[in-house]
Each structure stands twice: as C-alpha cells, then as structure tokens.
Amino acid sequence: MKAVIFAGAEIKSYDFCKEYIQQQDIIICCDGGMRHTRALGIMPNYILGDFDSCKKEDLQYYQKKGIAIKTFPTKKDETDMELALDFAIELGAEDIVLFGGIGSRFDHTLANAHLLLRLVKKGIRGRLVDEKNCVELIDSAITLYGKKGDLVSTIPLSMEVTGITLKGFAYPLTDHTLTVDDEIVAVSNVMLEEKCEISIKSGYLFVIRSQD
8 A cells, every 4th residue: 555645844846746646545634734735636535633734724625525634632742744654554554655744844854754764664665755855764675767867865874884785876886884973975876777776784774866
C-alpha cells in the first residue's frame, strides 16, 4: 500500500506532486495540509491534527464532504506529521511520500527528515519531497533513475556509515566510510547515467536529489 501525506509547509507549484498522487492508495492531510489538497482539487481519505494552523473554511469544507477526521489536543508530545505517519503505518502503508514537510522552519524540516528513520527501521520506504528536493534515508541499497546531470548528495545520519559504494556518478566511491564529524565529500554528486546505484554496509545515509 502506498500513501501520501500533506503537511502545512508552503508549496509554490504542484506540478511535481501529480506523478506521486496518481500512484497512491491513501491520501492523508495533517492540519494545514488541507489547503494543498483543495488547491489540487483532490479528496483526502483522512484528515488529522490539532487544527491550530489550518483555515476554518478548509476544515468545514471537508467536514461537509464527509471526510474522516481525527482530532488531537494541541498540547501533545507528537507533531501532526508524526501522528500522520503513525496512522499511515497502522493502515498498512509500505511506501509513504511526505509533501509540505520542507519549509521555512528549519526545525520542522529537520525533524521531518529524521522521521524517515522511523520508517526505515520498520522496512517502509519514505520520501520527503518538495519542488526542488527528494530526501530519502537508506540502510542498505537503492537504485536511482533520472537524467544525466541530476544532482545527488549522500550525507550520513548516523555517526558513521560504512561500505558506501556509488556507481554511475561523476565522483564514484567504493567501500568508503563517511562520518558526521569528518569531511563531507559526497555533496552535489552528478549522475552520469540514467540509472545509478548506491549501497552501504552499515549505518543510515540520506540520499538527497536536488535541483538548483
């Protein structure tokens, strides 16, 4: 099962969303993310949050449409994104794309990126996506499909990531080790082929595809 979650960070253009949405089984909005599905003209399957950052008219609109709504208290330990992720996992999602999770609040963006670790540990694929970036976390291997010249950065989340091998890139690596407190040698790598391979032996590695 594939799921899309819309959070509340700004999305300037929705063109990038459409290819992901077409492949999804479930669409979940958390709080202010409702404005994005309204802008796209699509109906979410579920809406949840404390509703402290949404427009009342958006909530009322979906209430009238009979969309399932789960309300949580404002004072809680979890963020709305955490609640949405946990709910998607309960529903059986094995592939989750997060929209509206990269924004002007760096603390929110960083926290959302770290939530990908929760998914990796459960064997669930997770991606944090906006107009310019697709952030994924791996603990083994991944095949990337794209265009020659696409930018890819590989940045460790764990203190040490061992056995990093990059194939099909302008700056390949073989059985390399990256650490958080050492040289950052794998930022802004370039795809030389339409299919590239990244693998690691241990640790957790961010794989970030970006556009200038």
